[in-house]
Amino acid sequence: MSAVVSETPLAGVVKAAKKPARFSLARRTIITPILLSLLLIAITLITVMTGSRPFNQTVIDVLVRVIFVVGLYIFIGNSGVLSFGHVGFACLGAYATAWLTINPIMKSSALPGLPEWLLQTRLPYWEAAVLAALFAGVAALIFGRVLMRLSGIAASIATFAVLAMINTIYSNWDSVTGGTSSVVGIPIIRTIWPYLIGAVVAIFIAWAHAISRSGLALRAARDEPIAASASGVDIPKERLVAFVVSGAVMGLGGALMAHSIGVVTPDTFYLSLTFTTLSMLVVGGMGSLSGGVIGVVLLSALIQALRWLEAGVPIGESTFAMPKGLQEIALGIIMIVILALRPSGLMGNREVTLPRRNRG
Template sequence: MRQSPALRSLSTPILLSLLLVCFALAAVFAGSRPFNQTIIDIFLQVIFVVGLYTFVGNSGVISFGHIAFACLGGYVAAWTTIKPMLKGGAMPGLPDWLMQTEIPYWASALVAALWAALWAGIFGSVLMRLSGIAASIATFAMLAMVNSIYSNWESVTSATSSVVGIPIVRVIWPYLIAAIIAVFVAWAYSISRHGLALRAARDEPTAAAASGIDIPRARLIAFVLSGGIMGAGGALYAHSIGIVTPDTFYLGLTFTTLSMLVVGGMSTLSGAVLGVLILSTLIQVLRWLEAGVQIGTSTFALPGGVQEIALGAVMIVILMFRPTGIMGNKELNLPMAGSEKAGRQGPEPQTTNKE
């Protein structure tokens, strides 16, 4: 009995979620606060990379600007969760109703997702009419525009100064739940008719257009959804460190996020998640080595900046020897009993010997 493709693919988000749960349990058993924060950072990166994959992986259009939506989400967390008294001093230009607003962190993440999705729809209505390198450059221009506005809007964003007072959430479980939700949302979109239509447009744009697929609209739907995921991730990122600045959500985070997606594989959800886990582990090891490791009576330490060099080197090696990333075009799946291969098996062909 054959199972539907959607049901067979359900094992992918389940396996990825179990993998994330294993990382969370490792943090719990370790009982180390720095390690706990490291795992939280990994879950946040999963949200960002999965959000980026939702658009890039399905459309084939590289986006350099998605961290702008994380920036929008991060400041929503600041506007809605900081104590009104603190907001009055740092951001006096906020409307009175927003100045008095104080909601829980999970509600701010939902509002941030909606706010970022709204702006993704506004920007995307123009950008999604472009293709190829023109669209990629336009997304970078969007990132630069958002960063410039937030770096100069002193009465609302405190400009380049750090906005402090955001309630810090140290518990690991909200970030785990958010990462799992992001994985399932990205999976649900990829198997939906909108996701299938967008991938068809990615692989065969001419044939897709001839079949009646509205390519700009299909891209816009993915752009809005991915923007919402990034916005929620930005809000949670703000709650993980307690402060935000425009440069927090700029080139550094953009490079890291794209690196993880490229290394894991841009066209698969499994590649997006595994790219984060692999590179995050590498980055953490390099951080320990940069801080110094005691070997006998000597201390071994790597020079600063090795993390960025290592990320660049890994990207170059992956692009040289496996351009489609570690996972290629494959997803993590459980082996199914009664697979199609088994279903195709029939009686052995008869052979005759001719003398």
């Protein structure tokens, strides 16, 4: 992969303003999502060729995390506001797909509080995943209407409150969500392709949003809030757009995650998933789509290697195994070291593109 530094698409739009060629911004930046998708496709193909089952599951996890982190990027990267609440939308998506796909007989005994029409419904998983994404998007719209009026750290903590709120409700509303016990019976999809498609779709959504009018305005507001609002950017509105789009992508990710493991509990979608996904985004580089995707791939590889060490590696006659918990400790330490060396993440604000000839 040839990574060449290029400016954010914002610089492109200034030039385009003089002579607005059609789709010039789209043509100039589309190489980034294509390269990232190729990376994921390559990983998937290697997995399919090795044909190993545990490896298959690992790569499915990676692809689901890509969806989450891209979802986070759409809001956090473009607005510059850290959000801790997005995993809540993944939780909404996962439960929505559970409601829609579980066998009606099981559903009426496990979740008797659901409305009659929902108890009778049984959709194929991909329809359910799309509906789950829409549901999460609507929820993000409702929460976002309120939250986006806040700024900076207040908004970050308020999103934390949203996460805790969703978790409290889903942990206690026994008749509809099964409380803290796990909801079982979600059809498990073991083939890797749906997850690949989900991740690629997420990447292209993020790209389309980033070069849309709203995305450009939002990034302008992130870098120069006062200048942007003086030029007529309605910051709360643009933030809301990003929040809804990213909420929907998180919902999609949550739904696919539910289908990859087959059970959901509210605590699957709480602090530890928030921490993992956020750290992948920040390590990769908060302001960059490529950073997010690369962060997921790198940290997932690292987690996998550490897990493998924890399980025990045969060295000569004895097996060397790390004590339990060391995996997380090592992960935390590596993250701190990366952040100390590169405070704005591995990619910073840059994207991967092909080398361009005429720059200027």
